[in-house]
Amino acid sequence: MSSAGPGGLPDFPFSLEAIDGRARVGRLETPHGTVITPCFMPVGTKGTVKGMLPAGLKSLGAQIILANTYHLALRPGSDVVRDLGGLHRFMGWEGPILTDSGGFQVFSLLDTADVQDEGVAFRSVYDGSRHLFTPERAIAEQQALGADFIMCFDQCPPATEDRSLVERAVQRTTDWARRCREAHLAAEGRGTGGLQMLLGIVQGGTFADLRRRSAEALLEIGFPGYAVGGLSVGEDRELMLQSTESTVNLLPRERVRYFMGIGDPVGILDMIALGVDLFDCVLPTRVARMGTAFTKEGRLNLRNARFAVDPDPLEDDCDCTACQFFSRGAIRHFVGQKEMLGAQLLTEHNLRHLFRLVDGARAAIREGRFEEYRGSVSAGW
Amino acid sequence: MSSAGPGGLPDFPFSLEAIDGRARVGRLETPHGTVITPCFMPVGTKGTVKGMLPAGLKSLGAQIILANTYHLALRPGSDVVRDLGGLHRFMGWEGPILTDSGGFQVFSLLDTADVQDEGVAFRSVYDGSRHLFTPERAIAEQQALGADFIMCFDQCPPATEDRSLVERAVQRTTDWARRCREAHLAAEGRGTGGLQMLLGIVQGGTFADLRRRSAEALLEIGFPGYAVGGLSVGEDRELMLQSTESTVNLLPRERVRYFMGIGDPVGILDMIALGVDLFDCVLPTRVARMGTAFTKEGRLNLRNARFAVDPDPLEDDCDCTACQFFSRGAIRHFVGQKEMLGAQLLTEHNLRHLFRLVDGARAAIREGRFEEYRGSVSAGW
Numbered sequence: 001m002s003s004a005g006p007g008g009l010p011d012f013p014f015s016l017e018a019i020d021g022r023a024r025v026g027r028l029e030t031p032h033g034t035v036i037t038p039c040f041m042p043v044g045t046k047g048t049v050k051g052m053l054p055a056g057l058k059s060l061g062a063q064i065i066l067a068n069t070y071h072l073a074l075r076p077g078s079d080v081v082r083d084l085g086g087l088h089r090f091m092g093w094e095g096p097i098l099t100d101s102g103g104f105q106v107f108s109l110l111d112t113a114d115v116q117d118e119g120v121a122f123r124s125v126y127d128g129s130r131h132l133f134t135p136e137r138a139i140a141e142q143q144a145l146g147a148d149f150i151m152c153f154d155q156c157p158p159a160t161e162d163r164s165l166v167e168r169a170v171q172r173t174t175d176w177a178r179r180c181r182e183a184h185l186a187a188e189g190r191g192t193g194g195l196q197m198l199l200g201i202v203q204g205g206t207f208a209d210l211r212r213r214s215a216e217a218l219l220e221i222g223f224p225g226y227a228v229g230g231l232s233v234g235e236d237r238e239l240m241l242q243s244t245e246s247t248v249n250l251l252p253r254e255r256v257r258y259f260m261g262i263g264d265p266v267g268i269l270d271m272i273a274l275g276v277d278l279f280d281c282v283l284p285t286r287v288a289r290m291g292t293a294f295t296k297e298g299r300l301n302l303r304n305a306r307f308a309v310d311p312d313p314l315e316d317d318c319d320c321t322a323c324q325f326f327s328r329g330a331i332r333h334f335v336g337q338k339e340m341l342g343a344q345l346l347t348e349h350n351l352r353h354l355f356r357l358v359d360g361a362r363a364a365i366r367e368g369r370f371e372e373y374r375g376s377v378s379a380g381w
Numbered sequence: 382m383s384s385a386g387p388g389g390l391p392d393f394p395f396s397l398e399a400i401d402g403r404a405r406v407g408r409l410e411t412p413h414g415t416v417i418t419p420c421f422m423p424v425g426t427k428g429t430v431k432g433m434l435p436a437g438l439k440s441l442g443a444q445i446i447l448a449n450t451y452h453l454a455l456r457p458g459s460d461v462v463r464d465l466g467g468l469h470r471f472m473g474w475e476g477p478i479l480t481d482s483g484g485f486q487v488f489s490l491l492d493t494a495d496v497q498d499e500g501v502a503f504r505s506v507y508d509g510s511r512h513l514f515t516p517e518r519a520i521a522e523q524q525a526l527g528a529d530f531i532m533c534f535d536q537c538p539p540a541t542e543d544r545s546l547v548e549r550a551v552q553r554t555t556d557w558a559r560r561c562r563e564a565h566l567a568a569e570g571r572g573t574g575g576l577q578m579l580l581g582i583v584q585g586g587t588f589a590d591l592r593r594r595s596a597e598a599l600l601e602i603g604f605p606g607y608a609v610g611g612l613s614v615g616e617d618r619e620l621m622l623q624s625t626e627s628t629v630n631l632l633p634r635e636r637v638r639y640f641m642g643i644g645d646p647v648g649i650l651d652m653i654a655l656g657v658d659l660f661d662c663v664l665p666t667r668v669a670r671m672g673t674a675f676t677k678e679g680r681l682n683l684r685n686a687r688f689a690v691d692p693d694p695l696e697d698d699c700d701c702t703a704c705q706f707f708s709r710g711a712i713r714h715f716v717g718q719k720e721m722l723g724a725q726l727l728t729e730h731n732l733r734h735l736f737r738l739v740d741g742a743r744a745a746i747r748e749g750r751f752e753e754y755r756g757s758v759s760a761g762w
Contacts, residue, residue: 048715048722053702056434076689076714083690084710092706308457309464321434325473329465333457334429340721341429 006222006255007181010189012148012197014225014256020365022248022275028256030096030148031194032088035063037256037277038361040268040354041098042285046071047081047091050285051340051347054092060320060348061355064096064148066280069141070105074124074131078144086146086192098149098280100260101138101180103201104156104229115155117172135179139198143184146192151227152180154201159235159243166205169230173203174217181221199258201229202251206243215250225256228276232261241270248275265294265357269374272361284354288346291335293322294353296377300328302346307332320352321345386578387603387636388562391570393529393578395606395637401746403629403656409637411477411529412575413469416444418637418658419742421649421735422479423666427452428462428472431666432721432728435473441701441729442736445477445529447661450522451486455505455512459525467527467573479530479661481641482519482561484582485537485610496536498553516560520579524565527573532608533561535582540616540624547586550611554584555598562602580639582610583632587624596631606637609657613642622651629656646675646738650755653742665735669727672716674703675734677758681709683727688713701733702726 005011017036018025026037042049042057045068049057057065072081081090087097106113106122114121119134138153153176155169177200184198200223204210218226228247231240244259251257256277262268263281271279284294293300293314300307300314310328318324322331322345334342357377364373386392398417399406407418423430423438426449430438438446453462462471468478487494487503495502500515519534534557536550558581565579581604585591599607609628612621625640632638637658643649644662652660665675674681674695681688681695691709699705703712703726715723738758745754 046714046718046720047711048720051721051725053437053722053725054706055702075718076710080690080710080714084692084708089708090711090714092702092711309461311465321436321473325435327465327470329457329461330428330471330473333427333461333471337427337456339427339429340432340724341434343721344432344434 005224008185009181009198009222009224010195011224014254016254018366020368020370021273023272023361023365023370024275024277025362025365026256026277030064030197032094032096032148033063035096036362038272038358039063039278040263040358041066041278041280042351043068043280043282044091045282046075047087049347050289051344052351056348057093057351058095060352061359062095062351064098065091065093066098066100067091067145067147068102068105069099069138069145070102070109072145073102073141074126078141082144082146082192088146088193096149097147099142099145099147099151101142101151101153102133103138103151103154104260106133107156115172117175135176136183139180139183143187143191143196146194146196148193148196150184150191150196150198152177152198152201154203154229156203156230157205159205159231159233159240161205163207163210166203166207166210170203170210170214173201173214177201177218177223178221181223197224199223199225199227201227201260202247203230204243204247205230206235206239208243208246211243211247212250215247219250219252225258226251227258227260229260231259232267237267241274244271244276245274263354265354266378268354268357269361269378272358273370273374284350285347288350289343291342291346293346294350302328302332302335302342314349315353318349318352318356320349322349386605389566390562390579390603390605391576392605395635397635399747401749401751402654404653404742404746404751405656405658406743406746407637407658409658411445411578413475413477413529414444416477417743419653419739420444420659421644421739422447422659422661423732424449424661424663425472426663427456428468430728431670432725433732437729438474438732439476441733442740443476443732445479446472446474447479447481448472448526448528449483449486450480450519450526451483451490453480453526454483454522455507459522463525463527463573469527469574477530478528480523480526480528480532482523482532482534483514484519484532484535485641487514488537496553498556516557517564520561520564524568524572524577527575527577529574529577531565531572531577531579533558533579533582535584535610537584537611538586540586540612540614540621542586544588544591547584547588547591551584551591551595554582554595558582558599558604559602562604578605580604580606580608582608582641583628584611585624585628586611587616587620589624589627592624592628593631596628600631600633606639607632608639608641610641612640613648618648622655625652625657626655644735646735647759649735649738650742650759653739654751654755665731666728669731670724672723672727674727675731683709683713683716683723695730696734699730699733699737701730703730
């Protein structure tokens with residue numbers, strides 16, 4: 001199932017099954033099952049994809065889900081999750097799981113983070129208590145949680161931040177990546193659930209030379225897979241795609257590539273076109289809880305009065321619970337009344353919409369017609 | 382599927398399959414499927430059993446669910462539900478549905494109800510707007526909604542209220558029952574979804590002679606089934622059981638009997654012992670959302686710190702999602718973090734717990750050992 005890969009780190013087999021332009025279909029074998037890429041990963045921040053039962057996620061087509069180290073380390077505590085049998089048991093999810101390192105949250109959740117070379121001192125959003133996250137602690141927390149994929153602790157400045165600040169963040173992210181690798185090797189690459197594959201995160205904002213510097217440094221350390229971090233945080237979309245493209249072009253073809261934080265249909269197709277294999281975002285599930293549905297004709301805001309007596313499903317050809325059994329009018333009622341069912345139905349629908357979108361992308365890549373597919377699908381938005 | 386029954390009203394076939402003491406197993410054939418009684422009916426106040434998808438309800442063992450006329454008539458409006466295809470389509474539930482008349486809510490939700498012989502004037506809890514519910518309007522609303530079972534509009538005073546007030550409520554409930562029957566006959570017993578079976582509601586508080594007067598008056602009008610209303614509203618439990626017993630003894634053996642508003646395990650077994658066939662309550666689902674689980678050893682409050690690192694399921698032998706896949710510690714985390722999953726899991730568990738309890742009661746009745754079953758199951762509480 002795994003062997004020592006780059007940097008001596010555990011490496012789960014990843015093979016390319018089809019290539020079309022830069023877009024690719026891959027097969028990633030994890031200790032908890034196979035992931036066929038490209039793959040959208042739903043986010044279960046606090047150990048649950050809000051509104052979804054695990055069996056529902058699986059039947060929708062979810063292959064791998066995310067959880068958040070920052071949140072779980074503070075509540076209920078990674079040691080508690082470990083003592084309860086590890087993250088898979090905790091989440092009731094038998095498939096693969098990826099945890100982020102907490103890096104993004106310590107910088108973004110409260111404006112009180114104090115960054116030093118040693119790590120980041122910050123206050124908990126839960127109770128204001130003081131914490132120090134270091135690369136070593138981020139790895140230890142993720143080992144206790146026991147996901148299949150874990151992430152290096154990185155410094156994530158705003159993408160268009162002052163160059164000198166981004167440059168310093170790249171240097172720190174490199175140093176921390178080295179320390180993360182060492183910390184993981186010291187535990188023989190294992191966490192509560194068994195072997196864990198540690199991914200490096202390329203930073204550098206939208207500065208092409210800093211992206212290159214970050215990528216080359218990580219490649220020299222050696223990781224079994226790489227993520228593109230620090231983008232999709234408010235910068236111009238074109239700039240984001242350019243930065244992603246230049247980064248991906250530096251990454252080895254045979255290694256899995258993960259873009260952190262994209263979940264809109266057009267953005268997902270853009271990422272697939274650039275050769276990205278994995279992506280995640282809270283977007284589809286968050287907007288669902290606000291009453292918004294993804295459709296081929298664009299987003300529908302179910303709070304709109306025009307849906308009050310609309311007997312149609314959200315989408316004609318969708319096979320999710322919402323579209324099979326409920327009218328737009330009924331969903332609007334549940335959303336308006338803040339009934340859990342509204343959030344449940346829209347969450348399921350939005351995830352199913354994205355899974356079908358990516359299913360279609362994989363099929364198109366295999367048939368050598370990805371650009372045609374991308375064009376036809378994007379036309380509606 | 383149905384023929385004209387007592388009072389000329391639509392009557393769905395009901396047959397007794399087994400009797401043990403006063404407890405009984407019955408079969409009720411509705412236009413949307415068979416209900417085997419005794420049967421606990423989950424409550425979907427605003428058109429959804431909070432936290433449950435319809436498919437989940439069905440797989441747990443729900444046979445028939447309730448919805449609330451007061452709430453649906455005000456939001457989104459019964460005409461809207463009708464225009465969206467009726468209540469079954471609206472709720473995404475293909476099985477039988479029962480709507481209450483709104484009587485209980487107009488008296489209990491805001492202390493501004495003005496009761497006259499004509500009907501009840503009240504202010505909406507949603508926007509303070511003025512409404513007049515009459516027997517005719519209650520029936521019209523329920524016809525528009527289109528449930529399989531609908532209820533007479535009744536006056537529901539506190540069970541231990543002053544005798545003269547309860548006596549007046551019995552008289553009014555009788556008059557209103559007559560008007561409800563006439564209103565339903567005028568529509569040929571039909572609503573949006575087809576034929577509807579109208580049940581009479583016996584009132585009379587805890588006064589045995591008033592219960593008798595109410596029951597005899599309703600029997601004279603003639604209904605295809607009868608409910609015991611106005612109990613389980615704060616009075617002493619012994620008094621409630623005595624009043625139920627004296628009421629049920631007056632009802633025809635061959636007609637379905639519905640006790641309105643009981644959902645605790647002991648109370649359900651008590652009702653079955655008295656020969657009640659149907660019962661409903663928000664209790665199991667409401668306490669679930671507050672973090673409480675029904676178990677054979679009594680209720681567990683998952684907010685209690687002693688469950689923080691408890692790796693066990695809620696119940697060892699339960700086959701619900703919570704017990705199959707989640708530890709008590711994990712459920713406690715989700716409840717504490719107000720994640721929907723906590724409410725979803727506990728709702729599913731509590732309903733499954735009750736369905737299993739009633740399944741066991743039916744089996745025991747068929748085998749002539751209901752009292753033994755009741756004793757053995759109740760021992761834990």
